[in-house]
Amino acid sequence: MKNIAIIGASGYTGAQITALIQAEAELTIQGLYVSENSLDKGKPLSDLYPVYQQVKHSLQPLTAEAKAAIVNEADAVVLALEHVISLELAAYFYEQGLAVFDLSGAYRFSDPAQYPKWYGFEHNQLATLEKAIYGLAEWNAEAIANTRMIAVPGCYPTASLTALKPLKPFLTDAYPVINAVSGVTGAGRKAQLHTSFCEVSLTPYGVLGHRHQPEIATQLGQEVIFTPHLGNFKRGILATITVQLKPGTTTEQISEAYAVYDNSDIVKVMHNRFPKVDDVVLTPNCILGWKYDEQSGYLVVSSAIDNLMKGAASQALQCIKIHYQLA
Ligand SMILES: NC(=O)C1=CN([C@@H]2O[C@H](COP(=O)(O)OP(=O)(O)OC[C@H]3O[C@@H](n4cnc5c(N)ncnc54)[C@H](OP(=O)(O)O)[C@@H]3O)[C@@H](O)[C@H]2O)C=CC1
Numbered sequence: 001m002k003n004i005a006i007i008g009a010s011g012y013t014g015a016q017i018t019a020l021i022q023a024e025a026e027l028t029i030q031g032l033y034v035s036e037n038s039l040d041k042g043k044p045l046s047d048l049y050p051v052y053q054q055v056k057h058s059l060q061p062l063t064a065e066a067k068a069a070i071v072n073e074a075d076a077v078v079l080a081l082e083h084v085i086s087l088e089l090a091a092y093f094y095e096q097g098l099a100v101f102d103l104s105g106a107y108r109f110s111d112p113a114q115y116p117k118w119y120g121f122e123h124n125q126l127a128t129l130e131k132a133i134y135g136l137a138e139w140n141a142e143a144i145a146n147t148r149m150i151a152v153p154g155c156y157p158t159a160s161l162t163a164l165k166p167l168k169p170f171l172t173d174a175y176p177v178i179n180a181v182s183g184v185t186g187a188g189r190k191a192q193l194h195t196s197f198c199e200v201s202l203t204p205y206g207v208l209g210h211r212h213q214p215e216i217a218t219q220l221g222q223e224v225i226f227t228p229h230l231g232n233f234k235r236g237i238l239a240t241i242t243v244q245l246k247p248g249t250t251t252e253q254i255s256e257a258y259a260v261y262d263n264s265d266i267v268k269v270m271h272n273r274f275p276k277v278d279d280v281v282l283t284p285n286c287i288l289g290w291k292y293d294e295q296s297g298y299l300v301v302s303s304a305i306d307n308l309m310k311g312a313a314s315q316a317l318q319c320i321k322i323h324y325q326l327a
């Protein structure tokens with residue numbers, strides 16, 4: 001039995017992973033935490049989210065005493081926090097000997113020079129950063145099993161990399177072009193004008209400057225063009241990727257490359273059929289659909305995930321299970 005503390009548990013990803021952990025026979029919840037001055041401290045999580053009524057824990061303020069109790073009682077922490085808050089807390093708990101599953105982007109780049117540009121802070125926890133590995137569950141299982149500091153990937157990178165990594169041997173210098181649409185929960189729970197009901201209308205954002213572009217490029221080992229869009233739905237991401245492959249690449253070779261997911265319970269691959277967001281919402285799954293034109297060498301692949309599940313919470317749970325070798 002592994003005892004897990006969840007920090008940032010009142011947020012969208014924190015509440016989601018709390019519900020997932022609650023349902024696991026071999027995991028227990030050490031506690032659910034919010035900031036010291038949170039308006040939600042003391043409230044049962046199920047008051048905020050009646051849909052998670054099976055969770056009986058209340059939200060506790062993350063005081064110095066609470067941190068000490070986590071270190072004494074928990075095996076691992078899940079951090080579902082803003083990047084800059086995770087930066088400090090991940091290093092603190094890692095140094096205390098706990099396993100850290102960080103949903104933020106604070107440890108996803110191994111190169112500290114990336115953080116001022118993409119996250120607006122200097123990375124000041126270099127010893128912990130050196131230990132961190134990227135928790136793309138289908139591709140990094142060995143590192144996830146052997147490391148206590150796991151940077152769970154971003155939602156768009158999860159959708160994009162799951163589609164693109166099998167194609168790596170066939171890529172040329174031509175940049176894959178990724179157009180992705182996310183539901184509004186991708187922006188988190190706190191009130192912001194651009195995510196309010198009357199403001200949301202399908203539109204691109206972060207054009208040629210979103211922090212997930214370098215995350216995808218680093219993990220793929222190939223530059224990409226990445227354009228996210230905000231859509232007027234709650235959950236889910238659909239990333240549609242267009243890429244020209246090496247001359248002579250055959251449809252059969254691509255089928256063989258995607259066979260890497262044949263034994264996966266989570267990634268499903270379809271040829272000449274395409275997924276819808278609703279096919280994956282509230283599930284841990286990623287559904288890929290691809291079509292290839294041998295003559296032009298162009299391939300189009302769509303990748304659908306639930307941003308709060310495979311894009312965050314259920315991928316973190318995959319990492320926890322791989323790390324602790326749970327079924
Ligand atoms: N939403 C998504 O689809 C995805 C999000 N992520 C990443 O996951 C992380 C969490 O995102 P999300 O769940 O959307 O965020 P939310 O804004 O919904 O939740 C943030 C949580 O952090 C808590 N919090 C804020 N400050 C502190 C603090 N100092 N100490 C303890 N708790 C604190 C908040 O509660 P309170 O303010 O009341 O204290 C709240 O529980 C982010 O880094 C995000 O980038 C990753 C993949 C997908």
Ligand SMILES: CC(=O)N[C@@H](CCC(=O)OP(=O)(O)O)C(=O)O
Pocket residue numbers: 103104105153154155156182183184185186187188228230311
């Ligand atoms: C719709 C929306 O706003 N989505 C978020 C991505 C959420 C996520 O996965 O991101 P990180 O963990 O990398 O922050 C954004 O574009 O910033």
